[in-house]
Amino acid sequence: MAEVFNWQLNRMMAYPYEESRPVRQAAAVFDTNKCIGCQTCTMACKTCWTSGNGQEYMLWNNVETKPWGSYPLAWDVRELELLGPQNWDGDTYAGKTIYEAAAAGEKNIGWIPTDMDYAYPNRGEDEVNVSITTQRYHLKMPHDMWFFYLPRVCNHCTYAACLQGCPRQSIYKRQEDGIVLIDEERCRGYRVCYEACPYKKVFYNHTTRVSEKCVFCFPAVEQGIQPRCMRNCIGKIRSFGFLSRPEEVREDNPIDFLVHVRKVGKPLYPQFGTEPNVYYIPPIHVASDDFLTMMFGPGCLDAIDSYKKAMRGDDPKLLAVLLLAVSTDRIIHRYKLSGETIEAWDENGDKVVSMPLKVPTLERVPYDEDLEVYRYNIT
Amino acid sequence: MSPTVQPISRRSILKGAAATAGVAALAACAPDSFDGSGIHVQRVGRVPDDDPNHHTWGAAPATTVALGPQDMVLPQKLVPSVTEVRVRALHDGSRIGFLLEWDDADVNDLTVRNEDFRDACAVLLAPGEADAALRTMGAATIPATLLHWKADWQRDVDFGRKGLEDVYPNRSIDVYTPLWNVAPLDVEIGSYVDAGATEWLPGLHVENPMSAAEHTTPVEKAIAYGFSTTFTAPTQDTRGRGVRTDKGWKVAISKPLGGADEGEMAFQPGATSTCAFAVWSGAFHDAGSRKAPSITVHALNLAP
Numbered sequence: 001m002a003e004v005f006n007w008q009l010n011r012m013m014a015y016p017y018e019e020s021r022p023v024r025q026a027a028a029v030f031d032t033n034k035c036i037g038c039q040t041c042t043m044a045c046k047t048c049w050t051s052g053n054g055q056e057y058m059l060w061n062n063v064e065t066k067p068w069g070s071y072p073l074a075w076d077v078r079e080l081e082l083l084g085p086q087n088w089d090g091d092t093y094a095g096k097t098i099y100e101a102a103a104a105g106e107k108n109i110g111w112i113p114t115d116m117d118y119a120y121p122n123r124g125e126d127e128v129n130v131s132i133t134t135q136r137y138h139l140k141m142p143h144d145m146w147f148f149y150l151p152r153v154c155n156h157c158t159y160a161a162c163l164q165g166c167p168r169q170s171i172y173k174r175q176e177d178g179i180v181l182i183d184e185e186r187c188r189g190y191r192v193c194y195e196a197c198p199y200k201k202v203f204y205n206h207t208t209r210v211s212e213k214c215v216f217c218f219p220a221v222e223q224g225i226q227p228r229c230m231r232n233c234i235g236k237i238r239s240f241g242f243l244s245r246p247e248e249v250r251e252d253n254p255i256d257f258l259v260h261v262r263k264v265g266k267p268l269y270p271q272f273g274t275e276p277n278v279y280y281i282p283p284i285h286v287a288s289d290d291f292l293t294m295m296f297g298p299g300c301l302d303a304i305d306s307y308k309k310a311m312r313g314d315d316p317k318l319l320a321v322l323l324l325a326v327s328t329d330r331i332i333h334r335y336k337l338s339g340e341t342i343e344a345w346d347e348n349g350d351k352v353v354s355m356p357l358k359v360p361t362l363e364r365v366p367y368d369e370d371l372e373v374y375r376y377n378i379t
Numbered sequence: 380m381s382p383t384v385q386p387i388s389r390r391s392i393l394k395g396a397a398a399t400a401g402v403a404a405l406a407a408c409a410p411d412s413f414d415g416s417g418i419h420v421q422r423v424g425r426v427p428d429d430d431p432n433h434h435t436w437g438a439a440p441a442t443t444v445a446l447g448p449q450d451m452v453l454p455q456k457l458v459p460s461v462t463e464v465r466v467r468a469l470h471d472g473s474r475i476g477f478l479l480e481w482d483d484a485d486v487n488d489l490t491v492r493n494e495d496f497r498d499a500c501a502v503l504l505a506p507g508e509a510d511a512a513l514r515t516m517g518a519a520t521i522p523a524t525l526l527h528w529k530a531d532w533q534r535d536v537d538f539g540r541k542g543l544e545d546v547y548p549n550r551s552i553d554v555y556t557p558l559w560n561v562a563p564l565d566v567e568i569g570s571y572v573d574a575g576a577t578e579w580l581p582g583l584h585v586e587n588p589m590s591a592a593e594h595t596t597p598v599e600k601a602i603a604y605g606f607s608t609t610f611t612a613p614t615q616d617t618r619g620r621g622v623r624t625d626k627g628w629k630v631a632i633s634k635p636l637g638g639a640d641e642g643e644m645a646f647q648p649g650a651t652s653t654c655a656f657a658v659w660s661g662a663f664h665d666a667g668s669r670k671a672p673s674i675t676v677h678a679l680n681l682a683p
Contacts, residue, residue: 051556052579053566056543105455112664114494167452167668168607184581188609189490189589190667192454206491206542207568208582208590209531 001099004159007246008270008297009093014100015273016107016164022178025158026216027243027277028230029258029265030151031322033284033307034237037063037125037149044232045153049215054207057118060214061229063151065125067291071152072117075200076269080294082109086271088298097273098161098198108161110195148283151237153229154201154214155268155276156180162213165196177242178277179216187211198272224331224347236326241333243277252334254321254344262318264303264310266296281307320357328352417509417678418442418654420468426476428618428633436478436631439467444656446671451515452606459671460660464500470681474618475646476633477502477526479656483627487661488530491546496661498530500630503655504644509678510653516603522642525601525609526617526632530661533597533621540568540593568592597621598632602642606668614639649683 003012004019045061062071070076079098080086086095098108156173157163160180163171170186171193173179182193182202187210193202194211202213217227225231230240241255249260258279259265265279282292282300284307292300310318320342324332328344330352335344337357344353364378419440427433444464449456460483467478479500487498505513505523517523543550555566558574568583569592577583582590588599588611598619603609616639621630638645646652657672659665 105457107453115492185585210582
């Protein structure tokens with residue numbers, strides 16, 4: 001085992017391979033406060049990548065409702081249970097990662113979902129819960145009345161569990177963009193990756209008898225275009241781009257800004273130790289700080305404060321970067337806020353976005369004298 | 380794990396009838412003990428690689444090979460799922476064959492469900508005279524030839540390449556990629572080949588042998604230069620057949636004595652080489668390095 005630095009845990013940890021960060025890391029930030037669970041991202045992916053024989057159950061992208069929803073069934077609860085106590089000492093993780101908790105003869109903790117675990121992708125959707133004390137309601141539910149949507153794709157982890165688990169080295173992480181891919185020629189369907197991935201984002205194709213996973217739409221990314229699930233997000237919750245190495249953070253890079261500067265983008269279950277590269281702006285309305293901290297790490301409450309500040313209009317720069325989400329199909333490399341206008345450029349230096357921080361509102365008179373009709377929509 | 384339903388083919392019925400006669404003949408002539416060290420490869424007129432119950436296998440002495448933990452490479456299998464395999468070997472001057480028999484109560488010949496793993500066995504062949512160093516799947520300068528029988532490939536050969544309908548006969552499909560002239564429920568792996576649309580199935584498109592639309596033999600010939608280096612040999616000239624016994628599997632495997640591919644083990648009658656064995660039990664989620672390998676390598680002595 002090598003010793004590598006995991007900045008999300010703020011400490012060194014054991015990993016089978018030496019630290020080898022890509023030149024830049026394809027990454028995303030999802031704003032859970034804006035997700036409406038419409039599953040457009042799910043279908044954008046499904047119709048593009050996994051409509052073939054053997055891929056029936058595969059959802060490389062899915063949206064589940066937390067705290068109850070999960071796909072496969074209870075994926076996170078089971079992994080967390082295997083992991084044992086997960087304490088933080090300030091910003092430093094004091095528990096074990098999935099690699100450090102491995103049993104003798106294994107590289108990591110893991111488990112194999114069954115077919116039945118994939119049978120109900122929307123189980124738990126929109127189930128809200130108790131504390132409804134007024135007499136109007138009769139239901140007594142098991143916990144406070146809150147839920148939120150959690151869109152999930154492969155995290156293209158820096159220390160990917162699938163990659164290190166494969167005994168054939170069939171999985172690799174691209175140096176140019178950090179995208180984790182399965183070599184479909186080399187895979188022999190052992191499913192060690194499937195077992196190892198704590199996020200359960202590797203899938204077994206029973207027709208080709210090898211494993212498959214999210215490819216982050218690399219053919220598009222190579223052309224400077226965002227992945228399909230990002231481009232098709234109608235809630236505009238998804239910011240996609242490249243995360244710089246921790247020591248090379250650029251404030252004018254939207255992803256760097258969200259993750260490293262304002263620190264509103266938080267990793268999902270950082271305690272697993274894989275250093276996932278899809279980040280989440282935590283939901284502001286969840287009544288349990290413990291639950292949020294468990295999911296997004298110890299900085300999530302500060303992230304919520306920062307987010308609320310931007311929404312109040314007290315942090316125009318953060319608001320501006322959040323507005324860039326899904327504002328263009330192109331991958332944004334640089335942005336600039338000038339007064340009330342936010343502009344963004346792609347890798348070629350072409351301007352791909354120019355928009356106001358606040359969309360001007362035009363109010364029309366309720367009665368149109370030319371057509372002699374009343375308007376129902378006047379703004 | 381619940382055993383899968385095993386349909387009965389016409390071929391298996393015919394084989395069953397032949398097997399009855401074969402077993403009787405085997406009992407009459409089998410020299411079941413062999414005092415020499417290692418595996419003795421008896422010379423016969425023809426290696427019956429298409430029939431594990433053929434009486435000719437009885438001409439070879441049976442060797443009980445102890446299987447143990449795989450504790451050399453991660454992930455390991457510290458408690459072997461199968462503890463012994465009975466081995467017989469024959470050659471006919473042009474092919475060398477092995478008969479492997481082991482106990483395994485569950486049939487695992489479908490790999491459709493995520494939790495389904497196949498039963499399998501393999502023979503490792505390498506130069507040297509029981510060179511213990513080659514137990515590590517060969518070495519950088521000394522390749523090992525692997526003859527790998529797979530229960531799901533056997534099922535493919537016997538009954539055709541199916542899968543989902545075997546496990547979920549009442550399945551409902553609504554989103555298969557539209558293929559020309561194929562109704563959604565009739566889409567199977569061959570449909571993509573016929574339609575020239577294999578790019579929808581990446582493993583098939585890049586011609587991964589695991590993903591082949593059909594198999595003509597249940598035995599894959601592979602070559603390895605150490606752990607994690609196994610690759611399918613370019614020339615697939617292995618043959619074999621596996622059948623269920625009352626207690627487990629009985630599998631016949633053969634390859635030509637010569638070696639068609641670079642790195643492939645070639646044999647000379649009268650010479651000695653190295654062999655080892657491994658068994659995988661799907662019921663215990665064995666796959667890849669999670670297997671029960673022979674505790675040591677064995678000398679493989681070919682009769683002149």
